[in-house]
Amino acid sequence: MISLAGRDILHSWGKFVLTGLGLGLLIGVTLTMAGVYRGMVDDAQVLLNNSGADLWVVQKDTQGPYAESSSIRDDVHRGLLGMPGVAQAANVTYLTMQVRKGNTDVRAMVVGFEPGQPGEPSYLVAGRRITRSHYEAVADVNTGFALGDRIRIRRHDYTVVGLTRRMVSSGGDPMVFIPLKDAQEAQFLKDNDAIVNERARTTANPALNRPGVPGLLDAINASQTSNHNVNAVLVRVKAGYAPEAVAQEIRRWKHLQAFTRAQMEEILIAKLIATAAKQIGMFLVILAIVSAAIVAFIIYTMTLGKIREIAVLKLIGTHNRTIAAMILQQALGLGLIGFVVGKIAATIWAPAFPKYVLLLPGDSARGFVIVMLVCVLASTLAIRAALRVDPATAIGG
Amino acid sequence: MKIPFTLPRQFWFAVFGIALLGAFVWVAMKSGPLASIKVTVTQVAKGEVSPALFGIGTVEARRAYLIGPTAAGRVKRVLVDVGDMVKAGQLLAEMEPVDLDARVSSASAAIARAKSAIAAAQAQVTDAKSRQALAASEARRFADLGQKGFVSSSVVEGKLQQQQSADAQLAAAESALASARQDMTRLNAEREGVQQQRMNIRLEAPADGVITARDAEPGSTVIAGQAVFKMQEPNSLWVSVRLDQERSAGLRLGLPAVINLRSNPGAALAGKVVRIEPVSDSVTEERIAQVAFDRVPPGVSSGEMAEVTLHPPTVTDALLITNASLRYRGAQAGVWLRVNGKLRFTPVKVGATGLDGKVQIVEGLKAGDEIVVYSERALKDDSRIKVVSSLGSK
Numbered sequence: 001m002i003s004l005a006g007r008d009i010l011h012s013w014g015k016f017v018l019t020g021l022g023l024g025l026l027i028g029v030t031l032t033m034a035g036v037y038r039g040m041v042d043d044a045q046v047l048l049n050n051s052g053a054d055l056w057v058v059q060k061d062t063q064g065p066y067a068e069s070s071s072i073r074d075d076v077h078r079g080l081l082g083m084p085g086v087a088q089a090a091n092v093t094y095l096t097m098q099v100r101k102g103n104t105d106v107r108a109m110v111v112g113f114e115p116g117q118p119g120e121p122s123y124l125v126a127g128r129r130i131t132r133s134h135y136e137a138v139a140d141v142n143t144g145f146a147l148g149d150r151i152r153i154r155r156h157d158y159t160v161v162g163l164t165r166r167m168v169s170s171g172g173d174p175m176v177f178i179p180l181k182d183a184q185e186a187q188f189l190k191d192n193d194a195i196v197n198e199r200a201r202t203t204a205n206p207a208l209n210r211p212g213v214p215g216l217l218d219a220i221n222a223s224q225t226s227n228h229n230v231n232a233v234l235v236r237v238k239a240g241y242a243p244e245a246v247a248q249e250i251r252r253w254k255h256l257q258a259f260t261r262a263q264m265e266e267i268l269i270a271k272l273i274a275t276a277a278k279q280i281g282m283f284l285v286i287l288a289i290v291s292a293a294i295v296a297f298i299i300y301t302m303t304l305g306k307i308r309e310i311a312v313l314k315l316i317g318t319h320n321r322t323i324a325a326m327i328l329q330q331a332l333g334l335g336l337i338g339f340v341v342g343k344i345a346a347t348i349w350a351p352a353f354p355k356y357v358l359l360l361p362g363d364s365a366r367g368f369v370i371v372m373l374v375c376v377l378a379s380t381l382a383i384r385a386a387l388r389v390d391p392a393t394a395i396g397g
Numbered sequence: 398m399k400i401p402f403t404l405p406r407q408f409w410f411a412v413f414g415i416a417l418l419g420a421f422v423w424v425a426m427k428s429g430p431l432a433s434i435k436v437t438v439t440q441v442a443k444g445e446v447s448p449a450l451f452g453i454g455t456v457e458a459r460r461a462y463l464i465g466p467t468a469a470g471r472v473k474r475v476l477v478d479v480g481d482m483v484k485a486g487q488l489l490a491e492m493e494p495v496d497l498d499a500r501v502s503s504a505s506a507a508i509a510r511a512k513s514a515i516a517a518a519q520a521q522v523t524d525a526k527s528r529q530a531l532a533a534s535e536a537r538r539f540a541d542l543g544q545k546g547f548v549s550s551s552v553v554e555g556k557l558q559q560q561q562s563a564d565a566q567l568a569a570a571e572s573a574l575a576s577a578r579q580d581m582t583r584l585n586a587e588r589e590g591v592q593q594q595r596m597n598i599r600l601e602a603p604a605d606g607v608i609t610a611r612d613a614e615p616g617s618t619v620i621a622g623q624a625v626f627k628m629q630e631p632n633s634l635w636v637s638v639r640l641d642q643e644r645s646a647g648l649r650l651g652l653p654a655v656i657n658l659r660s661n662p663g664a665a666l667a668g669k670v671v672r673i674e675p676v677s678d679s680v681t682e683e684r685i686a687q688v689a690f691d692r693v694p695p696g697v698s699s700g701e702m703a704e705v706t707l708h709p710p711t712v713t714d715a716l717l718i719t720n721a722s723l724r725y726r727g728a729q730a731g732v733w734l735r736v737n738g739k740l741r742f743t744p745v746k747v748g749a750t751g752l753d754g755k756v757q758i759v760e761g762l763k764a765g766d767e768i769v770v771y772s773e774r775a776l777k778d779d780s781r782i783k784v785v786s787s788l789g790s791k
Binding site: 009010013017049052075087088114115116120122123124125126127128129131132133134135161162165166181211212214228236239337340341343344347348 | 406407409410413417418420421424427449451452453620622623624640641643644680681704719720721723724725727728730750751752753754771772773774775776787788
């Protein structure tokens with residue numbers, strides 16, 4: 001038995017392939033849009049993964065350090081280390097800022113970390129880890145910095161000694177890692193003019209600049225420019241302890257807020273990127289509907305285009321089932337080509353996006369099923385039209 | 398021109414299908430869970446590592462002086478300004494003497510009066526001596542006459558009593574003279590004291606040095622101990638350096654150091670550790686050490702920031718890896734070992750670390766082991782890897 005669908009496709013295979021390619025590009029855009037959404041979620045998760053923490057300890061009554069600002073003293077981690085179930089506790093600071101790069105600047109999240117502790121970049125793609133306790137940096141490749149580049153952050157120059165990859169903030173900004181003490185300074189130290197103004201202001205205050213107490217003014221000025229704050233303490237829980245149990249102890253006794261991994265994910269995904277994700281989701285839904293409509297119309301018009309041939313088939317007494325199968329097979333074939341082309345296209349252009357685009361195999365599988373369903377649905381329309389055709393049009397028409 | 402034969406449509410369609418399928422497979426292998434992680438590997442080799450300690454410090458003067466009066470007072474004149482070089486003993490400023498000069502002349506007058514008192518006392522002693530001599534000779538004569546019976550015994554006793562009285566008067570006059578002399582000594586000492594105070598309001602340089610601050614001007618009142626000047630000895634400048642406690646192992650006296658001043662970061666100045674403070678800063682978790690310049694560079698200002706690199710002795714014949722290979726599993730440091738194409742996480746013990754990123758491995762690896770240096774993503778035990786020579790920038 002010959003395949004009617006195959007014969008028909010081969011008859012006008014150029015047209016068929018071009019239609020499939022066009023359809024594929026459309027499906028590719030839809031898949032990419034899904035990838036953009038997944039990428040946003042993944043950015044948030046990768047931020048949590050890279051910090052390597054089980055618990056995030058932040059200022060009481062805040063949802064820091066990513067969703068809200070949080071500021072705690074840098075000696076808090078010592079108290080935490082003494083609590084049962086805490087294996088490691090490390091100070092960390094996060095500051096999103098424009099980092100100077102030549103004549104321009106790049107948006108980056110500056111992370112202050114302690115070497116060998118949670119918060120450190122876990123792997124590198126080039127260079128080495130930081131060995132000096134000051135003025136060295138490890139940058140994400142997406143910042144565009146190369147090994148040996150000098151980065152200016154506030155008043156100090158940092159040398160890029162290592163490069164890493166996929167270290168981003170929840171907003172997708174690439175990270176720059178610098179030693180904690182430098183980061184504390186970068187975050188809280190004012191520029192020179194502000195410091196000089198502040199000193200003058202203090203000097204002008206008669207309560208602080210008292211003639212009978214030499215040295216008081218110097219002491220006040222010194223205490224104004226030093227900083228012992230960090231944004232969060234990352235805690236790694238000892239094996240055998242439940243993170244939530246340790247978090248409860250910290251909340252109860254240390255008067256700090258502690259989030260577990262699941263709670264942090266909830267904050268990042270359900271709160272921080274919620275609006276942006278809904279925006280993308282809305283667009284994705286519309287794009288999917290539009291794609292489905294276009295697929296349906298293409299198959300419908302393709303069938304209508306050969307309505308005369310179908311009439312001939314009917315005239316020579318072909319079963320309705322055979323004609324329906326032909327149209328269905330063609331629709332499925334078109335869908336298959338479209339999906340494969342779309343997947344390839346999406347994979348090829350995904351790395352060119354400035355933010356991460358994550359194409360999940362699960363999404364692709366779902367996309368495949370949906371494409372096939374749409375094709376089946378669209379072909380029913382076409383089949384209805386084909387079966388209703390009067391065989392007489394083959395000769396009369 | 399005519400193609401000698403035409404390929405059937407089936408052929409072209411098949412070519413298209415195979416190409417599409419091939420691209421799909423390639424795409425599936427390149428990304429997603431099936432894709433292998435690109436890594437670079439290296440072999441553990443023996444070599445030498447120059448450990449180094451790195452710290453940030455400020456230039457300070459080892460000997461700095463606060464020069465001010467020992468009593469509250471008003472500044473009369475100020476003779477030097479910031480930046481002036483001064484010699485030891487040079488007059489820098491003077492305080493208002495207020496009543497000190499008057500007290501000196503008062504003391505001088507009291508001494509003059511005491512001198513007169515001594516003269517008077519001496520005259521009284523002379524007088525008493527002559528009276529005593531007369532009384533003694535009269536007493537002897539009347540005693541003779543009394544023995545011979547020319548005068549009554551009551552007259553003799555009267556003369557003896559006069560002699561004793563004259564003795565007592567002499568003793569009184571002599572002690573009055575001694576007292577006047579002691580008074581003189583006291584007044585001399587008092588005048589000395591006032592003069593010392595008068596000298597003390599002169600502020601003099603305790604050593605050769607340079608004036609770094611002039612904190613009071615003529616007419617301003619300062620309290621005891623408040624500085625009018627700050628000065629320091631320029632050749633005693635050193636760098637007070639703060640080293641992270643975590644990376645201060647090997648810090649000891651005499652370690653050679655390289656100092657880079659912020660004003661001239663290109664010039665590496667030689668120095669060495671001359672003091673290590675036994676108390677480290679518990680708030681900033683830093684150790685504090687002082688590094689002296691081998692030769693103090695001209696024009697260096699105190700308070701300037703400096704980067705200091707200390708060089709403990711080189712460790713030779715050590716197993717070396719680069720610190721980019723170090724991974725952490727919880728708190729455990731280790732490396733990804735590649736054995737027969739499979740990955741295995743091997744815990745290691747780390748020894749000396751060089752600033753260039755070289756790390757000595759004390760335990761856990763042997764020479765010739767192949768370990769992962771860079772990876773595109775975090776590795777797991779069952780990760781599929783692809784070894785490349787270097788990872789691209791993206």
